[in-house]
Amino acid sequence: MHTGCVVSCAGLAEPIPIIGGTGALGWGLARRWTEAGQAVVIGSRDTARAEQAAAKVREAVPEAEIEGLQNAEAATRGPIVILTVPFRAQSETLTNLKGALGEGQILVDCTVPVAAAVSGRATRTLGVWQGSAAQQAQEMVPDGVTVVSAFHTVSAPALAEKEEIAEDVLICGDRKADKARVAELVERIEGLRAVNAGALEMARIVETLTPLLISVNSRYKARTGIRVTGLPDSDHWA
Amino acid sequence: MHTGCVVSCAGLAEPIPIIGGTGALGWGLARRWTEAGQAVVIGSRDTARAEQAAAKVREAVPEAEIEGLQNAEAATRGPIVILTVPFRAQSETLTNLKGALGEGQILVDCTVPVAAAVSGRATRTLGVWQGSAAQQAQEMVPDGVTVVSAFHTVSAPALAEKEEIAEDVLICGDRKADKARVAELVERIEGLRAVNAGALEMARIVETLTPLLISVNSRYKARTGIRVTGLPDSDHWA
Numbered sequence: 001m002h003t004g005c006v007v008s009c010a011g012l013a014e015p016i017p018i019i020g021g022t023g024a025l026g027w028g029l030a031r032r033w034t035e036a037g038q039a040v041v042i043g044s045r046d047t048a049r050a051e052q053a054a055a056k057v058r059e060a061v062p063e064a065e066i067e068g069l070q071n072a073e074a075a076t077r078g079p080i081v082i083l084t085v086p087f088r089a090q091s092e093t094l095t096n097l098k099g100a101l102g103e104g105q106i107l108v109d110c111t112v113p114v115a116a117a118v119s120g121r122a123t124r125t126l127g128v129w130q131g132s133a134a135q136q137a138q139e140m141v142p143d144g145v146t147v148v149s150a151f152h153t154v155s156a157p158a159l160a161e162k163e164e165i166a167e168d169v170l171i172c173g174d175r176k177a178d179k180a181r182v183a184e185l186v187e188r189i190e191g192l193r194a195v196n197a198g199a200l201e202m203a204r205i206v207e208t209l210t211p212l213l214i215s216v217n218s219r220y221k222a223r224t225g226i227r228v229t230g231l232p233d234s235d236h237w238a
Numbered sequence: 239m240h241t242g243c244v245v246s247c248a249g250l251a252e253p254i255p256i257i258g259g260t261g262a263l264g265w266g267l268a269r270r271w272t273e274a275g276q277a278v279v280i281g282s283r284d285t286a287r288a289e290q291a292a293a294k295v296r297e298a299v300p301e302a303e304i305e306g307l308q309n310a311e312a313a314t315r316g317p318i319v320i321l322t323v324p325f326r327a328q329s330e331t332l333t334n335l336k337g338a339l340g341e342g343q344i345l346v347d348c349t350v351p352v353a354a355a356v357s358g359r360a361t362r363t364l365g366v367w368q369g370s371a372a373q374q375a376q377e378m379v380p381d382g383v384t385v386v387s388a389f390h391t392v393s394a395p396a397l398a399e400k401e402e403i404a405e406d407v408l409i410c411g412d413r414k415a416d417k418a419r420v421a422e423l424v425e426r427i428e429g430l431r432a433v434n435a436g437a438l439e440m441a442r443i444v445e446t447l448t449p450l451l452i453s454v455n456s457r458y459k460a461r462t463g464i465r466v467t468g469l470p471d472s473d474h475w476a
Contacts (some may be wrong), residue, residue, distance in 0.1 A: 040327055124438060125443075155468070167467040170450075198361060198453035205363075205450045208443045212408075213466075215436035226450075227465040229405040230393070231458050 015039035015128030017074040022053040028159025030057050033187040034064035043074030075100040082108045087117040094140040106178050109137040110151040112210040123215045125208050134203035148173035148182045149203035152210050155223040161225035165191035165227030172203040180237040195228050246440040253277035258323035260291040266397025268295050270427040272302035279305055281312030310338040312415035318344045326355040332378040341382030344416050347375040348389040350448040361453045363446050372441035386411035386420045390448050393461040403429035405463030410441040418475040433466050
């Protein structure tokens with residue numbers, strides 16, 4: 001597959017900054033991408049915590065190209081920046097990134113507005129004025145930065161613990177070219193297929209799949225994901 | 239499988255009334271259930287239209303046990319009543335069924351509050367005050383009738399045209415025993431697996447999967463459905 005082809009895969013030579021990469025989803029993505037030969041920068045509010053998380057990735061993946069930096073510094077290191085912070089930290093984090101993000105970058109928002117952010121249930125969501133956390137992110141990023149929404153249905157522990165997965169990532173965004181670039185990163189992780197779910201506004205639906213899967217998980221004691229059935233085999237992103 | 243075992247499968251000896259069974263989803267379900275040896279009653283506001291739809295099922299499935307009746311009469315014919323009307327007709331239909339539905343019946347609500355009901359897009363939803371169309375139904379049915387939500391992600395034309403399917407039906411409801419009875423009907427249709435998605439309030443998420451799949455379908459020229467990955471093989475409903 002893509003393992004080790006950092007040079008031959010266009011656009012992947014630069015690292016992937018993961019803002020909030022010390023959290024479960026961010027760390028799991030860091031593990032999987034470094035395993036696939038992709039360089040990653042873990043961002044955190046606290047440099048020491050970022051370095052610790054990076055060291056933990058190196059333990060799991062000895063050949064990992066990874067470093068830990070403060071969020072704002074991390075965000076400058078690559079063209080496609082992943083945002084994996086809890087909903088209650090999303091707005092503050094984006095405010096702090098205003099000077100770091102710039103023209104042409106893509107911000108991949110993975111935020112889920114679960115009610116747990118305000119001590120409600122993890123199976124319930126909060127209404128976001130803009131429609132979705134991703135649309136809130138689009139409102140907050142500097143001009144020229146586009147937001148793409150992804151990774152809401154992938155189990156963080158399944159990624160982190162190297163379980164075998166075979167599922168889809170639903171991608172929302174307003175420009176197909178941006179979504180295609182994110183799709184390429186998604187599919188560098190073995191077992192993940194990228195599905196074009198539509199415009200960014202569709203994130204208001206996809207973001208609610210996390211609490212739905214949490215509800216299913218609690219009933220089945222499982223780590224579930226989503227697969228879209230009935231799609232053609234051809235490469236939609238080509 | 240279950241084909242023809244009307245006597246041996248407890249609880250399935252009575253027909254399944256499908257209110258709004260002249261529509262695409264209702265008709266597709268009627269076709270599949272009659273093919274599996276399950277008796278069906280198609281309900282419509284208009285008796286003649288109900289009889290026409292039943293006749294069309296008989297053309298596709300010569301051995302079908304099926305009849306067409308006016309909605310209120312149809313609703314008295316079986317313990318588990320399927321509601322497959324467009325969102326704009328849901329409230330009026332339930333008002334008209336107030337005298338027909340009674341203690342102990344289960345109403346399976348398949349309603350999707352798509353914005354198309356008020357000339358908006360099929361990829362957008364309307365906010366329902368009660369949280370979801372299913373919860374609106376629960377508020378409207380007579381005491382003693384319980385609402386279970388299902389069938390939102392199954393492609394109506396795929397059912398009607400006898401395409402091969404292999405996907406899940408996400409079931410929401412407040413009592414597992416009621417959901418298990420609906421699950422049994424779901425799994426009489428070849429290729430469908432019933433998944434317990436949680437309490438009835440989770441319908442507000444599952445109902446939005448229809449516009450999400452409509453968005454995917456338009457991009458891929460496909461008839462998609464949903465599969466939950468990572469579930470254990472054991473029978474959750476036993």
